[in-house]
Amino acid sequence: MLGYRHIFHAGNHADVLKHAVLTLCLRALLRKEKPFVYIDTHAGAGRYDLADARAGRTGEFLGGIARWWEANPAGPGLEPLLEIVRAENPDGVLRHYPGSPAIAHRMLRPEDRMVLFELHPSDHQELAGRFGHGPGLKVEQVDAFERLKAFVPPQERRGLVLIDPPYELKSDYAKVVELLVDAHRRWATGVYLLWFPVLSRLAAQRLIERLAGTGIPRQLCIQYLPHAGEDESNLLGSGMLVINPPFKLDAALGELASTLAEGVPGRARVLWSVPE
Numbered sequence: 001m002l003g004y005r006h007i008f009h010a011g012n013h014a015d016v017l018k019h020a021v022l023t024l025c026l027r028a029l030l031r032k033e034k035p036f037v038y039i040d041t042h043a044g045a046g047r048y049d050l051a052d053a054r055a056g057r058t059g060e061f062l063g064g065i066a067r068w069w070e071a072n073p074a075g076p077g078l079e080p081l082l083e084i085v086r087a088e089n090p091d092g093v094l095r096h097y098p099g100s101p102a103i104a105h106r107m108l109r110p111e112d113r114m115v116l117f118e119l120h121p122s123d124h125q126e127l128a129g130r131f132g133h134g135p136g137l138k139v140e141q142v143d144a145f146e147r148l149k150a151f152v153p154p155q156e157r158r159g160l161v162l163i164d165p166p167y168e169l170k171s172d173y174a175k176v177v178e179l180l181v182d183a184h185r186r187w188a189t190g191v192y193l194l195w196f197p198v199l200s201r202l203a204a205q206r207l208i209e210r211l212a213g214t215g216i217p218r219q220l221c222i223q224y225l226p227h228a229g230e231d232e233s234n235l236l237g238s239g240m241l242v243i244n245p246p247f248k249l250d251a252a253l254g255e256l257a258s259t260l261a262e263g264v265p266g267r268a269r270v271l272w273s274v275p276e
């Protein structure tokens with residue numbers, strides 16, 4: 001089933017959390033000279049036009065990137081992402097939102113590599129058109145749950161894997177756990193980022209506990225719940241779980257959480273679900 005299209009959701013509050021964490025992690029990896037690989041298992045189309053009727057139909061970006069673009073908060077948590085969004089919109093009008101591949105593409109150096117998987121034919125075509133050509137770039141139309149194992153461990157032995165499935169199928173919850181266990185067994189030192197929706201606090205807690213129960217050490221988690229307490233919303237918010245977080249990422253995520261929370265207690269929080 002391939003009903004999901006990210007253009008309807010691009011730039012929403014979940015993307016802001018996901019991409020803020022991604023930029024902070026990539027910044028940390030860039031501190032060392034040694035090249036690394038960025039692997040995006042569910043890459044989407046790569047970049048989105050917020051003037052597209054499909055983005056307008058949901059208007060989700062209005063409660064996400066458009067708010068933060070307007071608010072332009074001081075502080076290091078969101079700044080790396082906002083810097084990239086500004087670069088995507090050089091005339092100062094918010095229209096283009098970078099997906100995870102566009103963010104990584106802007107940040108990586110010529111010596112780093114980028115590997116993108118995307119199953120949907122149209123999104124894969126867009127993605128391949130944007131990032132499929134050039135040294136160090138690889139785009140494949142494959143099932144990420146089958147394909148990732150062929151890429152880990154990478155030749156560089158340094159890198160980050162972003163796992164960002166649509167969770168349209170309930171089976172995705174079990175599959176991400178299996179995927180992480182298998183990838184971590186092959187490559188224990190990689191940085192893994194898993195995005196997950198928070199449909200209910202209990203369901204999210206169950207996933208976090210399942211991951212904690214795998215025996216994989218060093219799991220850091222941030223949750224951002226802008227719709228907690230609203231009855232009508234079907235998505236309270238979302239979370240990012242980071243395995244092998246780079247040095248001092250916990251402090252950086254703490255700053256990000258305090259920016260995103262806007263002073264509302266419990267709206268954003270960070271915890272080590274499996275300690276160091």
Ligand SMILES: C[S@@+](CC[C@H](N)C(=O)[O-])C[C@H]1O[C@@H](n2cnc3c(N)ncnc32)[C@H](O)[C@@H]1O
Pocket residue numbers: 002004005006018040041042043044045046098099100101117118119120123142143144145164165166
């Ligand atoms: C949430 S979107 C990705 C957004 C992107 N990571 C970003 O942050 O800009 C999830 C994508 O996964 C794709 N997808 C779904 N199942 C997949 C699978 N088994 N393997 C690879 N891609 C898949 C969907 O077509 C969709 O484009």
